[in-house]
Amino acid sequence: MRKLVAVYAAEMKFAVANQMQYRWAAFFQLIGFLIEPVVYLVVWRTVAESGGPIGGYGVAEFTSYYIVWTLVRNMNLALAPGSWDYWIQSGRISNDLMHPVPIFHRQLAAFAGFKFVWIFLWFPVAAGLSLIFKPDLSPTLLQGLVFFVAIWLGYLIRFSLLFLMGLVSFWTTRAQALIEIVIGAELLLSGRLVPLAVMPDWVERLAGWLPFQWTFQYPIEVLIGQLDTEEIFVGLGTQFLWGGILIGAIVVTWRSAIKRYTAVGS
């Protein structure tokens, strides 16, 4: 365990140094990402201004939701499942398999390291957005602490989900269609497009059976005060549950996936 912690620390340190090298590129990429919530924010503020609150969300709640969204989005960025296609086709994965530390740990640690730089760059942008849109945020200590844990668990869940999807590339090199479908479902069922309270009831019930909302909506709602104490802790428990399920699924899938791999390339 101590060795693994050291590996994580080293990979994260390397990831920070790597991102700092290309900090302007990372900053531009960040701005590109942040256009999406600003668009949603403007649209739903306009709707709430003309039609009144929807599912407990008025102008102030929508504003807070999408400002916190920007941080959560940064936190749950993870390895794109399409990367596996390239790794397998180019044979690059052979090198990774020789490494004594499993790919899962190295990538999880690397993306965790990237986040320190992304969040550092996110602060001025978030300050600008807050000055313009003036969110009404006053979280309690409990909400703040749970939010901190929830965004890391959200990252773990989303990373694991995308990792699992990436493993499909061991069976087919045309996994992109499946990936697109899952990402589309995530957009609608995670609270990324709009809080699930705005969706029809059946969509909200369907989302309850899937992992997506625990990576997006749940951490946001914890911080903006949309959940009571019981809902906060049930949500935290559900995040642990989904994290466990997905990691278990990765362990099982990895064992059969790796048996299918025959080295390509050098």
Next chain:
Amino acid sequence: MNGFRLAAMHWKVGAMNEVQYRVNFFLQLVDSAIRLGTGLIAIWLVFSHTEDLAGWSRHELLAVMGIHILLSGINRTFVEPNVFQFIYTIGEGEFDYVLARPVDSQLMVSVRNLRFWQLVDVIVGGVVIVWAVIGIVEDTSWVEVLAFLVAVFCGAIILYCMWMVVAAAAFKWIRVDDTVQLLNGLFQAGRWPVTIYPGWLRLTLTFVVPLAFAITVPAESLASRLTGGMLALTLIVTAIMLLITRVAWQHGVRNYSGASA
């Protein structure tokens, strides 16, 4: 060889290359269907809670979305693959080979590549536009149709210019692919009419990144709101963008010192 023949030849070869991979057509269909579906759901959600969005009706927003999909298809078919290839070429020091050819380098760089299956988005965008027009008016005049076609053509040119200006920055900064991603992010803002955005963003999307002229203006022509003055302004903006692109390109080529030697 004139420019049109050169472009047509490259596109023909590009299309022949792409049609070898027929599965990509179905992948593109899935991709387009998902993006269309999520766009329609977003509009449906908005209009299940309000009658109009800052003066835009459901079908007018559908027109904006259709134009966005159509222009996105044109961009992803003809412009983006060439921009990314150019950035790669600069990074690898292979741009010298482009300069060595007896044709204009900007033309050469702009037509080398084509992603044929992305044309699915052009068709999908066209269908959405027709659907929107049927819902907006029962009788559209030829003048409005002509104004729309001119505005969409200008929109496609403006988008080409925006991407090429960013690409030309590669002459100086080399790694500008992340800036292209920023442009892609900004382009997403064009899915909604720029008039719904707050002043600072509206100004940015009108004068810095002129998506207002590229997407909202054609949609206004379908909603019978486009004035002759605005269409003339769109033509002027298009001409200015072409000029800026040409100047940026020539400046880049003049200062390019080669990397492969």
